[in-house]
Amino acid sequence: MKTKLLTALLLGTSILGTTGMALAEDVTLNIESWRGDDLTIWKDKLIPAFEAKNPGIKVVFAPSAPTEYDAALGAKLAAGSAGDLITCRPFDKSLELFKKGNLADISSLPGMDNFSPVAKAAWQTDDGKSSFCVPMASVIHGFIYNKDAFDKLGLKVPTTVEEFYAVLDKIKADGTYIPMAMGTKDLWEAATMGYQNIGPNYWKGEEGRAALIKGEQKLTDPQWVEPFKELAKWKPYLGDGFEAQTYPDSQNLFTLGRAAIYPAGSWEIGLFNTQAQFQMGAFPPPVQKAGDTCYISDHTDIGMGLNAASKHPEEAKKFLSWVASPDFATIYANALPGFFSLNSTPVKMEDPLAQEFVSWRGKCKSTIRSTYQILSRGTPNLENETWVESANVINGTDTPEAAAKKLQDGLDSWYKPAK
Amino acid sequence: MSTATRSLPRTIGAHAILITYTVIALFPVILVVMNSFKSRAGIFGAPLTPPTPKTFDLIGYATVFGQGDFFHYFQNSLVVTVASLFFVLLFGAMAAFALSEYRFRGNTLMGLYLALGIMIPIRLGTVAILQLMVASGLVNTLTALILVYTAQGLPLAIFILSEFMKQVSNDLKNAGRIDGLSEYTIFFRLVLPLVRPAMATVAVFTMIPIWNDLWFPLILAPSEETKTVTLGAQLFLGQFVTNWNAILAALSLAILPVLILYVIFSRQLIRGITSGAVK
């Protein structure tokens, strides 16, 4: 009731505001974001919670489509019309903005000590001295499966690669379900849900990722080619015409109950919960041999920073401190199951599927996506090329070796690891 | 009037080709609109069948209307489109007349200069345009959009209109001059009515990219008060990527206003074309 009254009041002031009669002390903060999906959560839960505690500050969540976000934001920052708070992509995209002076240094912001160095790493300068975004959430990769389908076919959740293919074979032989819902049309599914999902088990997570950055390993080394070889084996288990299957197609195939396994990111949980009419479960990327250490991609994905040109830096900092608080973390993680808080204070989550995903943090070693830090700074861009090549490998238009070689050659053309 | 009778088979042939192409043109649109009235299972189960009592569902529309003020967005789009169109047609016709009617030094160069704009995507000038708007305080106003769209529409308008104006009879204009009409009167009273078909064509061509533009509303006027319907629909798509009921409903709603606008214009267009031909 109270929040309703408050929103009504705020609505009133916003109308008055446009006619130039706003109270002098009312400050409006605009949030730039690509998360259009979260609009209602911000509007109904997060912003009212903040505004209730901070009278006089009004917050507007103004998302643009993910595909246009970076270009639009760049233009607005350059011209000086961007919002006060900027939702941050991880690593170089935001680092670039910081270097240009678009993002303010918030290393000393109250609340930043709520985060571990690993969580902060995605939004720091290479030397780790300055932070420029408050970490909001990470996403974990794995596989979501249709429990009803597994029960019906008497399948057990696979833990090793061998079991994984055995399960896929059985689903295929039965014929009721498409074994795996994934397409290559949008390219990124193949790279993100495929290569980056199963890869860490082969390159041993952080160990391989760090070695790649140092130049001690190459993408043509067996531990980096192996995930491509696995992807190449996925082809027969995908649906008919997977080459033209888009990401929403894949989601719909799975949630309509036509596919049994979905190579996933945890961000799907919220949507799948509302759309799927069956029980779901999740398993981490299968390991090569029983007993191997498992590695998962627990990718720092989203943060929030302060526009250096903001006219209300004090109010904006207040907001950012709140974003860094456990209060925010609890509301956010529960409203968006699958976006896991990076806050050091443990967050209690209700969603069983989200709990399953987050439980892997205890069993497996976490890493982030291999292409994100430093390696995608040049042309050709390693991440984008990984999208293209992962799709090529699954489509069968490139062999795993050829794909790996292309990526390494592209990287070599501009990247000189510090020796 | 000659009474050359068209042979029956030829008429049937013409109709056959036109009907075939009409079906090809309309099929995707009908598919989208039809499926927007169906339940999720109906959309996926039998996309080609019209909604039956069993699959009929308005859930998509309910979702769309629960979100955002589409009526207000629509108003914004209308204001921007109509105002830009007016300026493009007026300024464009004037410039085209000057280029096609008078010989002056640099005529061809001026023509080329005014055509440069269709050769570079205006999107590239985004940052500079935005800076200009920030400096003049026009960010988040519809005026900013109207100015940019007017500039963007002019090259094509001038290009097409000057081509058509060259076909207007010189005798007519010269007769006007002998009667002592000013050049302005000649333009507004004699020439403009004669190029109405071309004006209508240019109007339709100009209207479409303005109505459908996503980029400049996103950059110049993304606020809730100035959002256009295309931008609103796009954000909506981003928010409901997998909710096909909602997407199809939103797309149908986005098609509808342009369709109405077009049908209205199309009457004018054809009236213009035919009245231009009958002299």
Added chain:
Amino acid sequence: MDTETMAAETRAKRPIRWHVGVFLAPAVLVYTAFMILPLFGTLQLSLFRNIEQSQVFVGFSNFRTLFGDPNWSVNFWNALRNNVWFFIIHMLVQNPIGILLAALLSSPKLRFTAFYRTAIFVPTILSFVIVGFAWKLILSPIWGVAPHLMDFVGLKSFFTPWLGKEQYALTALSLVSVWQFVGIPMMLIYAALLSIPDEVIEAAECDGVTGMAQFWKIKLPLILPSIGIISILTFVGNFNAFDLIYTAQGALAGPNYSTDILGTFLYRAFFGFQLQVGDPNMGAAIATIMFLIILAGVCVYLFLVQTRLRRYQF
């Protein structure tokens, strides 16, 4: 019919004709301020490089990178090749169909023309968002509209996921674009055909020139200037195309860059994509090259084609 005049006029030169300026001024002002200045402000970036956060003049070095560095040149030539194919399909499919439809529509006493005309133009008024989405649905192997329809006519075995196959995707999208834009040549030619005076047609019919012969011998020469316009508009439009590929295939123009055209290539370079940070300098260099290509085409049209076309005044 009036005498045919070659634009030359013999009016005496007057000292200053203010009205010429008045006619030109509004268009030139708005256009210069909001289009030309911003655009050239951007294009001149192609001669600079961002070094340590400041723009340093580097001459033609960006162009050398574009053509000399295989990381750029391979993509550039690929995009250009695809773009040429995109254009060829439009010229061979879109414009002939447009002329055919216009010719049929303009035939006297044909009924329902208003309906056909309106219906065929409908795709042109749709936004790329709608077109991209609708065709992705139709061609989607999951949704089954296209396979189902092809099954209907017994061609199901010919169905493949076109948009996902390197060898077909570009052609498929070109045809979608043709579907969308065929209304434009149709309308322009239709307007041109209608403005042919009845007397001309009647005279032809008196001479026994009817039907196909009438179209080829009488009407076609009269609408040549309009065909010139649609050709050059198609050329300019195709080499500036971007939105359809972007909405249907994304900025990476998959699969394996097989649908990459200059517009998408430019977008990635200029604005960046995903982890790729935008590089306005290289972007401006690409835009400059695109501009020169289009300018060359337009100049060919303006100076070689247009001046030779015979124009008829009615």
